[in-house]
Amino acid sequence: MGKFFGPMGGIAVGRLFIDRRELHEAFVHRPLQAGISGTKSDGADSVVVSGGYSDDDDHGDYIIYTGHGGKDPSSNHQIKDQSIDAPGNAGLITSYVNALPVRVIRGKHKASPFAPPVGYRYSGLYLVTQWWLESGQDGFEVVRFRLERVDEQPQLEPQDANVPDPEFSTTIVSRRIRDSALARDVKKLYDFHCQVCDTQVPTFDGSTYAEGAHVRPLGRPHVGRDALENILCLCPNHHTQFDFGGLVLSDNLEAVETHNMTVISNLVFRKNHVVNMENVRYHRQLWTPVARSLTNELAAS
Numbered sequence: 001m002g003k004f005f006g007p008m009g010g011i012a013v014g015r016l017f018i019d020r021r022e023l024h025e026a027f028v029h030r031p032l033q034a035g036i037s038g039t040k041s042d043g044a045d046s047v048v049v050s051g052g053y054s055d056d057d058d059h060g061d062y063i064i065y066t067g068h069g070g071k072d073p074s075s076n077h078q079i080k081d082q083s084i085d086a087p088g089n090a091g092l093i094t095s096y097v098n099a100l101p102v103r104v105i106r107g108k109h110k111a112s113p114f115a116p117p118v119g120y121r122y123s124g125l126y127l128v129t130q131w132w133l134e135s136g137q138d139g140f141e142v143v144r145f146r147l148e149r150v151d152e153q154p155q156l157e158p159q160d161a162n163v164p165d166p167e168f169s170t171t172i173v174s175r176r177i178r179d180s181a182l183a184r185d186v187k188k189l190y191d192f193h194c195q196v197c198d199t200q201v202p203t204f205d206g207s208t209y210a211e212g213a214h215v216r217p218l219g220r221p222h223v224g225r226d227a228l229e230n231i232l233c234l235c236p237n238h239h240t241q242f243d244f245g246g247l248v249l250s251d252n253l254e255a256v257e258t259h260n261m262t263v264i265s266n267l268v269f270r271k272n273h274v275v276n277m278e279n280v281r282y283h284r285q286l287w288t289p290v291a292r293s294l295t296n297e298l299a300a301s
Contacts, residue, residue, distance in 0.1 A: 003045045013124040013154045038091020043100045051109030058112035060162035067143035078138035096128035113161040124153040132286035183212025194235035196255045211239040216279040229276040245287040
């Protein structure tokens with residue numbers, strides 16, 4: 001049986017499994033050792049959250065999950081950088097891009113109140129809603145993912161341990177878009193022209209379309225604010241590229257493609273709209289080490 005995205009027939013949320021072999025035979029999580037079941041071409045269909053990485057942070061309805069690789073099995077410490085090309089990490093990125101549901105299984109560990117007392121528990125379907133790179137607790141680069149639980153599933157227990165994240169209350173399309181009143185104000189200010197390419201997207205009734213892009217992402221752990229200084233008006237293409245790390249901003253507020261570090265345009269600003277430079281730098285440092293070095297390099301060019 002190949003990868004299957006979604007709930008497995010007959011497997012109820014909350015069901016306990018004795019061990020990884022039983023998870024494997026039920027097709028809930030096929031790998032017997034790996035914590036992520038996924039590949040770049042297919043996406044990731046399931047993950048196990050079992051406290052294997054010290055950077056993991058389980059809030060119940062959302063999880064800050066660390067990708068795999070670079071860990072010393074004897075000490076459980078990170079000894080080298082993780083790679084976005086590692087199969088499981090690449091699989092979760094593909095699931096993010098394609099909005100594929102991921103089955104989450106929790107294993108026994110002390111760091112999470114939602115972990116089972118023994119064995120493994122199926123916790124339902126989650127979506128990958130963000131991913132980024134950061135320096136982990138051991139000083140090496142790790143790939144981080146935000147997994148958010150899909151609505152209309154049985155509640156997790158204990159419910160009182162769930163930590164709400166109201167700043168991340170959004171609408172799921174193919175990715176997360178939060179169209180707040182402030183975002184609408186920014187789009188009107190630019191008459192729905194993209195600040196990167198000046199494009200307007202026409203619709204069938206003669207109106208135009210653009211998207212409000214938050215520079216510093218909303219929600220934990222980024223805690224970006226829904227504020228004018230944190231919002232850009234972008235076309236859907238550049239919004240997607242910006243959110244997926246293919247586009248960053250220099251300190252000169254140039255749009256830079258991270259794949260080849262090429263400046264493609266200067267951002268256009270109208271009236272008194274400005275973006276907070278700390279937010280610009282925060283977004284930039286989420287992605288490649290090369291992009292992180294832009295702060296001084298491009299500002300001096």
